[in-house]
Amino acid sequence: MSRTGSAPLDAVLTTLEERRPAYEERVARLVAIPSVSTDPAHAEDVRAAAETVAGWLREAGPLEVEILATEGHPAVLARWDGAPEGAPTVLVYGHMDVQPPDPLEAWTSPPFELTHRDGRWYGRGVSDDKASMTIPICVAEAFFAHGAPPVNLRFLFEAEEEVGSPNLPAVVRAHAERLACDVVLSADGGMWRADLPALTTRARGMTGLQLTVHGPTKDLHSGRNGGAVANPLHALAELVASLHDADGRVTVDGFYDGVEGPDAATQAALDALPFDEEAYRAGTGAPELHGEVGYGTLARLWDRPTLEVNGIGGGYQGPGSKTVLPSHGFAKITCRLVAGQEPSHVLAAIRTHLEDRVPAGVTIDVATERDGAIAYRIPDDHPVLTAAEAVLKEVFEQDPVRVGMGGSVPITAAFRETLGAETLFFSFSVADEDIHAPNEFYRPERFRAGLEAWARLWDRLARDAASTGAETRR
Amino acid sequence: MSRTGSAPLDAVLTTLEERRPAYEERVARLVAIPSVSTDPAHAEDVRAAAETVAGWLREAGPLEVEILATEGHPAVLARWDGAPEGAPTVLVYGHMDVQPPDPLEAWTSPPFELTHRDGRWYGRGVSDDKASMTIPICVAEAFFAHGAPPVNLRFLFEAEEEVGSPNLPAVVRAHAERLACDVVLSADGGMWRADLPALTTRARGMTGLQLTVHGPTKDLHSGRNGGAVANPLHALAELVASLHDADGRVTVDGFYDGVEGPDAATQAALDALPFDEEAYRAGTGAPELHGEVGYGTLARLWDRPTLEVNGIGGGYQGPGSKTVLPSHGFAKITCRLVAGQEPSHVLAAIRTHLEDRVPAGVTIDVATERDGAIAYRIPDDHPVLTAAEAVLKEVFEQDPVRVGMGGSVPITAAFRETLGAETLFFSFSVADEDIHAPNEFYRPERFRAGLEAWARLWDRLARDAASTGAETRR
Numbered sequence: 036m037s038r039t040g041s042a043p044l045d046a047v048l049t050t051l052e053e054r055r056p057a058y059e060e061r062v063a064r065l066v067a068i069p070s071v072s073t074d075p076a077h078a079e080d081v082r083a084a085a086e087t088v089a090g091w092l093r094e095a096g097p098l099e100v101e102i103l104a105t106e107g108h109p110a111v112l113a114r115w116d117g118a119p120e121g122a123p124t125v126l127v128y129g130h131m132d133v134q135p136p137d138p139l140e141a142w143t144s145p146p147f148e149l150t151h152r153d154g155r156w157y158g159r160g161v162s163d164d165k166a167s168m169t170i171p172i173c174v175a176e177a178f179f180a181h182g183a184p185p186v187n188l189r190f191l192f193e194a195e196e197e198v199g200s201p202n203l204p205a206v207v208r209a210h211a212e213r214l215a216c217d218v219v220l221s222a223d224g225g226m227w228r229a230d231l232p233a234l235t236t237r238a239r240g241m242t243g244l245q246l247t248v249h250g251p252t253k254d255l256h257s258g259r260n261g262g263a264v265a266n267p268l269h270a271l272a273e274l275v276a277s278l279h280d281a282d283g284r285v286t287v288d289g290f291y292d293g294v295e296g297p298d299a300a301t302q303a304a305l306d307a308l309p310f311d312e313e314a315y316r317a318g319t320g321a322p323e324l325h326g327e328v329g330y331g332t333l334a335r336l337w338d339r340p341t342l343e344v345n346g347i348g349g350g351y352q353g354p355g356s357k358t359v360l361p362s363h364g365f366a367k368i369t370c371r372l373v374a375g376q377e378p379s380h381v382l383a384a385i386r387t388h389l390e391d392r393v394p395a396g397v398t399i400d401v402a403t404e405r406d407g408a409i410a411y412r413i414p415d416d417h418p419v420l421t422a423a424e425a426v427l428k429e430v431f432e433q434d435p436v437r438v439g440m441g442g443s444v445p446i447t448a449a450f451r452e453t454l455g456a457e458t459l460f461f462s463f464s465v466a467d468e469d470i471h472a473p474n475e476f477y478r479p480e481r482f483r484a485g486l487e488a489w490a491r492l493w494d495r496l497a498r499d500a501a502s503t504g505a506e507t508r509r
Numbered sequence: 510m511s512r513t514g515s516a517p518l519d520a521v522l523t524t525l526e527e528r529r530p531a532y533e534e535r536v537a538r539l540v541a542i543p544s545v546s547t548d549p550a551h552a553e554d555v556r557a558a559a560e561t562v563a564g565w566l567r568e569a570g571p572l573e574v575e576i577l578a579t580e581g582h583p584a585v586l587a588r589w590d591g592a593p594e595g596a597p598t599v600l601v602y603g604h605m606d607v608q609p610p611d612p613l614e615a616w617t618s619p620p621f622e623l624t625h626r627d628g629r630w631y632g633r634g635v636s637d638d639k640a641s642m643t644i645p646i647c648v649a650e651a652f653f654a655h656g657a658p659p660v661n662l663r664f665l666f667e668a669e670e671e672v673g674s675p676n677l678p679a680v681v682r683a684h685a686e687r688l689a690c691d692v693v694l695s696a697d698g699g700m701w702r703a704d705l706p707a708l709t710t711r712a713r714g715m716t717g718l719q720l721t722v723h724g725p726t727k728d729l730h731s732g733r734n735g736g737a738v739a740n741p742l743h744a745l746a747e748l749v750a751s752l753h754d755a756d757g758r759v760t761v762d763g764f765y766d767g768v769e770g771p772d773a774a775t776q777a778a779l780d781a782l783p784f785d786e787e788a789y790r791a792g793t794g795a796p797e798l799h800g801e802v803g804y805g806t807l808a809r810l811w812d813r814p815t816l817e818v819n820g821i822g823g824g825y826q827g828p829g830s831k832t833v834l835p836s837h838g839f840a841k842i843t844c845r846l847v848a849g850q851e852p853s854h855v856l857a858a859i860r861t862h863l864e865d866r867v868p869a870g871v872t873i874d875v876a877t878e879r880d881g882a883i884a885y886r887i888p889d890d891h892p893v894l895t896a897a898e899a900v901l902k903e904v905f906e907q908d909p910v911r912v913g914m915g916g917s918v919p920i921t922a923a924f925r926e927t928l929g930a931e932t933l934f935f936s937f938s939v940a941d942e943d944i945h946a947p948n949e950f951y952r953p954e955r956f957r958a959g960l961e962a963w964a965r966l967w968d969r970l971a972r973d974a975a976s977t978g979a980e981t982r983r
Contacts, residue, residue, distance in 0.1 A: 073829030134831055141727070198829060225733075239732060243830055252794025253615070256945040257817045258713060258845055258916030259699075262809035263789075265799035268818040268840075272749035279743055283869075315737075320726025320836075325739035325870030335736035343731045344742040345833050350820035351841060355547030355672060356717055357608055358843050359819050359945055362794075366742075367825060369832050371735055395757075396799030442732030471730040471833055 041119065042181030044494045050177040051486040058173040059482060061091060063149035065131070065165045066158035072108055072132035072198050081108045081194045084131040088192050089113075091172050096179030098188070103210070105202035108132065108194035112206075114213055115175075115188045123500045124187035125493065126214055126456065128446065129168025129222035130196035133160030134471045141473035154479070161477040163470035167462045168192060168222040170485040177490065185497030189214055193446070196223065199241070199408065204449040211453050218419045219450045220492070224440060224460030229467065229478060231309070232427040232435035234420060235460040237337065240372035241443040242382050242407035246274065246389060247365045247400040254350070255360040264360060265396025268349045271364040273394050278342055278368075278385075282328035285342045289384035293375030297338035305333045308436060318467060337439025341371045342385070371441060378407020408445030411458065419459045422499055426491045430484050440466075461492065514593055516655030518968045524651040525960040532647040533956060535565060537623035539605070539639045540632035546582055546606035546672050555582045555668045558605040562666050563587075565646050570653030572662070577684070579676035582606065582668035586680075588687055589649075589662045597974045598661035599967065600688055600930065602920065603642025603696035604670035607634030608945045615947035628953070635951040636942035642666060642696040644937065644959040651964065659971030663688050667920070670697065673715070673882065678923040685927050692893045693924045694966070698914060698934030703941065703952060705783070706901040706909035708894060709934040711811065714846035715917040716856050716881035717819075720748065720863060721839045721874040728824070729834040738834060739870025742823045745838040747868050752816055752842075752859075756802035759816045763858035767849030771812035779807045782910060792941060811913025815845045816859070845915060852881020882919030885932065893933045896973055900965045904958050914940075935966065 051058075070084040071077040085102055092100045092113040100113040111131070118124075136146035136159045144150035146159035156166070171190070178184035191214060193203045207214060227233040250267035251260070280286050297305060312332055316324050326335040335341075349364025351357035370381055386401045393399050413420065420437070427435040440460070447458040463485030469475045525532075544558040545551040559576055566574045566587040574587040585605070590598075610620035610633045618624035620633035630640070645664070652658035665688060667677045681688060701707040724741035725734075754760050771779060786806055790798050800809040809815075823838025825831035844855055860875045867873050887894065894911075901909040914934070921932040937959030943949045 073831065074827070135825075135827060137825070137827065137831075138728075241732070241832075245830075250795050253943070253948075254612075254946045255793055256916060257815075257819055257843060258715070258914075259940050259944070260793060260810070261815040261817045261845055261915060262813055263798055263800045263806045264793050264795045265797075266817050268821045269749065269753055271821070272746040272818070272840075275743065275746035276750035319729055319734060319738050321724050321738045321870060322872050323739075323870050324737055326737045332737045336734070339736055341731075341735040343735045343740050343832075343834055344746070344824065345731055345831060346824035346826055346835070347742045347745070347838060348822045348826045350818065351609075351611070352820055352822045352826075353548070353609060353611065356719075356841055356843065357547065357611075357819060357945065358715075358817075360817055361820070364821060366746075367830055369731060369830065371732055396795060396797050398796050440732075441735060442730060466733050469727070470733070471831065472728045474727075 041183055041185035041497065042178045044490060046181045047177045047490050048487060050180050051174065051490060054173070054177065055483060055486065058169065058486070061169050062156070062161065062166045062482070065169060066149040066161050067147055069147045070132045070160070070194060071135050072195050074135060078108065081132055085109045085111050085194055088131055092190060095172055095176035103206055105206055107202045110194065110203065110206050111190065111192040112210060112213065113190040115184070117183050118185060118187045118497070121500060122186050122497050123217040124189065124215070125496065126189040126191060126216035126219045127171045127222060128191050128219055130164050130193050131168065132194040132197050133163070134197050138473060143474055155476040156479055157474055157476045159475055162464040162468035162475050164223045164464065166477045166482055167464045167485060170463065170482065171222055171489050174486060174489040174493070184493055186493045189216055200445045203446050207449045207453045214454055216454060216456050219456050219458040220461045221444060221458050222462055223444055224462040225442070225464040225466045226462060227438040227466055229465045232431040232433055233438045234423055234427070234435055235440045236415065236420070236437050237412035238410065238440040238442060238444050238447065240376065240378060240408045240410035241369060241445065242372065242378035243369035244382060244385060245365055245367050245402045247363055248274065249363045249398045249400065250396065251360065251362050254362050257358040257360040260360050265394065266360050267397050268361055268364045270394040270397040271349060271366060274389055274392060275344055275347070275366050277392055283326050284328070287384050287388040290340070290342070290381060292380060293377070294340060294373055295375060296373050297334050301338060302334065304437065305331065308333065308438065336441040338373055340373050340376055342368065344368055371443065373410045374412060376410065378409060382407065408443055409448050411444065411447035413457045413459060417457055418499065419496070422495045423459055423461060423492060426488050426495055429491060430488045461489070463488070514657055515659035515971065516652045516657060518964060520655045521651045521964050522961060524654050525648065525964060528647070528651065529957060529960065532643065532960070535643050536630070536635065536640045536956070539643060540623040540635050541621055543621045544606045544634070544668060545609050546669050548609060552582065555606055559583045559585050559668055562605055566664060569646055569650035577680055579680055581676045584668065584677065584680050585664065585666040586684060586687070587664040589658070591657050592659060592661045592971070595974060596660050596971050597692065598663065598690040599970065600663040600665060600690035600693045601645045601696060602665050602693055604638050604667050605642065606668040606671050607637070608671050612947060617948055629950040630953055631948055631950045633949055636938040636949050637944035638697045638938070640951045640956055641936045641938045641959060644956065645696055645963050648960060648963040648967070658967055660967045663690055674919045677920050681923045681927045688928055690928060690930050693930050693932040694935045695918060695932050696936055697918055698936040699916070699938040699940045700936060701912040701940055703939045706905040706907055707912045708897055708901070708909055709914045710889065710911050711886035712884065712914040712916060712918045712921065714850065714852060714882045714884035715843060715919065716846065716852035717843035718856060718859060719839055719841050719876045721837055722748065723837045723872045723874065724870065725834065725836050728836050731832040731834040734834050739868065740834050741871050742835055742838045744868040744871040745823060745840060748863055748866060749818055749821065749840050751866055757800050758802070761816070761858050761862040764814070764816070764855060766854060767851070768814060768847055769849060770847050771808050775812060776808065778911065779805065782807065782912065810915040812847055814847050814850055816842060818842055845917065847884045848886060850884065852883060856881065882917055883922050885918065885921035887931045887933060891931050892973070893970070896969045897933055897935060897966060900962050900969055903965060904962045935963070937962070
């Protein structure tokens with residue numbers, strides 16, 4: 036069924052299977068590079084990850100590969116335009132950076148050493164997003180080994196996803212012509228469950244800030260001064276506690292402006308999904324599930340916004356006790372946003388809420404930690420969804436479902452705005468793989484399935500375009 | 510004016526002045542030993558401090574000196590009973606341990622290296638309590654150099670004051686007979702101000718606990734799980750915020766049981782004290798003073814109880830952001846208590862308050878961090894107060910005032926209960942010397958004044974007992 040010039044799919048699939056051990060070795064090499072984008076001390080590691088990925092792209096075939104400097108960490112751009120006339124152009128997106136590994140002591144094996152244990156691969160970033168982003172590079176190489184891929188290719192790998200992709204929108208704008216495509220295939224995103232193929236049709240947006248409460252200019256003795264000087268940790272607790280009510284709703288005036296979801300159709304789809312709440316709870320280890328009153332768990336996770344404190348700190352943190360009245364305390368806050376919410380509006384609303392409630396005896400400082408990202412949803416009737424569903428059914432021999440995602444892939448908005456292209460999340464990570472947490476892992480069988488699925492998807496998109504004249508772009 | 514066998518005061522004072530450089534060197538040696546009692550890693554350092562102090566006592570004269578093992582850090586006990594018939598017996602108390610030096614980066618010079626700068630001595634523990642506790646050892650040595658001290662001496666130096674003196678009450682009980690005395694002179698306590706001689710007649714008590722809030726068993730991705738799982742940091746903030754009301758009062762039912770202070774006489778004495786509130790505020794660096802409604806600053810500091818969060822923590826603490834929904838958070842809490850409050854009752858009341866308010870979706874754990882200490886007050890008519898006032902007037906050529914202390918000296922209760930002896934705080938540290946904070950310092954001129962004052966006090970107590978038959982004990 037392959038078209039003129041393109042490699043035959045069967046041969047490509049055979050090659051992917053033969054070369055799989057070498058491709059798995061690439062994942063181990065990439066995990067070994069501690070590309071922690073939030074920590075300036077790891078800037079050289081992030082660059083090393085970009086150079087490694089660029090090297091693989093150059094090995095893959097006659098791609099034009101470039102490492103793009105940004106104001107932050109570099110991105111890798113690659114392109115190839117040799118597909119037959121009329122073939123669609125796909126832009127593959129993924130990210131090379133990872134979250135910090137702390138708390139280090141909670142890891143069973145070293146975070147930056149891919150470790151095979153109990154049929155899993157463990158390592159920081161293996162699931163988010165190093166294994167899944169390596170897959171399409173290998174698939175391109177296998178196609179070139181037998182001729183050429185059936186679709187025109189662009190690859191864009193960034194190294195700032197974990198810090199909110201501050202520079203990627205500018206990169207996309209600056210290289211819009213070279214990145215022009217019919218559809219974006221994101222290797223980032225994560226599949227809902229390990230036992231059920233799924234396509235993620237929406238992701239929450241995000242914004243964040245750091246609240247710092249200042250009291251005395253230095254830590255004071257809590258006996259000598261306690262009672263007469265406001266304790267900034269009390270004020271911090273009061274401010275943080277003021278952000279939610281007893282019903283789990285965010286109390287910030289304006290926070291829910293524009294929020295309507297889930298609509299009736301979405302709610303009906305949520306209700307139709309097989310979902311074992313108790314199994315989900317057990318997986319988190321929380322004593323019970325808890326969230327915004329009036330919504331089910333899946334709606335809370337995918338279609339309702341949140342305001343979460345990711346870290347709080349101040350005063351003495353060590354063993355035992357130290358009787359200080361601390362000079363300051365902080366709370367690191369991020370919000371997950373849904374359709375209708377503007378990140379800047381949400382940030383301004385939180386700032387106003389906090390500034391209106393500064394307790395006596397302290398001052399506060401609200402710092403924006405990252406650029407905001409609006410929520411994303413691919414249109415339900417986009418042809419790439421139909422193609423991907425067919426591919427997942429072939430690979431997993433099971434009908435896939437459509438689901439949401441609580442996390443964020445901020446760059447989707449830039450792809451839509453600048454390139455006019457929608458994004459399909461086509462990741463073979465699974466949502467339970469402890470990403471951003473100790474002992475992050477990946478399922479080796481998903482790496483195999485991913486190689487097959489990406490090859491089949493490119494092939495199907497090309498065939499659909501050729502045989503039906505259907506537009507891959509919508 | 511010296512009595513038979515005792516050294517002449519003038520000669521002793523001259524010797525103290527001559528040997529002062531050597532005695533100051535002792536302070537530097539003691540500060541160089543990082544005797545951080547709360548941190549098990551410093552156990553050997555704490556022991557080294559005890560051995561150094563015991564060595565000085567052995568050098569001082571024919572004292573019987575012993576290092577006492579306890580279930581925790583050792584204490585040093587010394588005694589000498591050669592004073593003339595009828596001379597009073599004084600027990601000198603001090604402590605050799607120090608608070609942790611963190612945050613280390615806030616120190617201008619190394620915390621465990623006594624540094625002379627701008628007419629001050631800087632170092633962890635120099636003010637609390639290493640310089641002040643070295644003084645009476647040197648004074649004893651100077652008396653022995655000219656004959657003998659005019660009073661019988663007991664020295665008791667502990668190494669667990671900064672962790673609440675958990676083992677000292679048992680030491681006092683076990684050695685009650687050898688420690689029997691007419692009055693305790695505490696080298697710990699700190700003088701109110703540098704420009705006004707003062708005697709501290711009361712100290713607040715203390716108790717403490719650590720609250721831990723548990724949610725999921727591991728850190729979760731705040732996008733993937735946020736909204737459906739309770740965030741323990743929100744619950745922590747809610748619980749901490751619930752401990753005070755907007756008037757700065759502690760809201761824990763039963764917390765104020767038994768609290769009446771300040772009474773009318775005490776309030777009148779507070780009102781008569783020269784106190785520059787704005788200068789005090791400026792010294793703390795707080796934007797404004799703030800505390801329990803209905804009380805002035807000095808009453809809030811000395812005669813009202815407090816509940817303070819000394820440290821709060823949970824989730825991501827590093828630079829940048831990390832989008833976790835943390836598994837747990839903690840708050841380290843201590844309370845300063847006043848007359849009428851029972852530490853165990855206060856702890857139980859806080860525990861009940863917290864357990865009654867556990868937010869949905871989390872569990873809590875309340876751990877008692879240290880034994881409690883009741884507040885202490887020496888009777889206003891105790892003869893040692895009069896003697897000490899006369900001495901301070903001689904040394905500083907200024908009438909001393911009587912004040913309170915916000916901090917705690919837990920062992921005073923044990924001295925009263927077990928030995929039947931009251932405690933005079935006779936420290937030459939000053940309350941503004943950043944104890945328990947970075948850049949702790951001591952005023953060298955106070956070391957000189959302290960040497961003179963301790964010699965004069967022992968001499969006066971002996972003369973009062975001999976000439977008037979007045980009891981030192983009350």
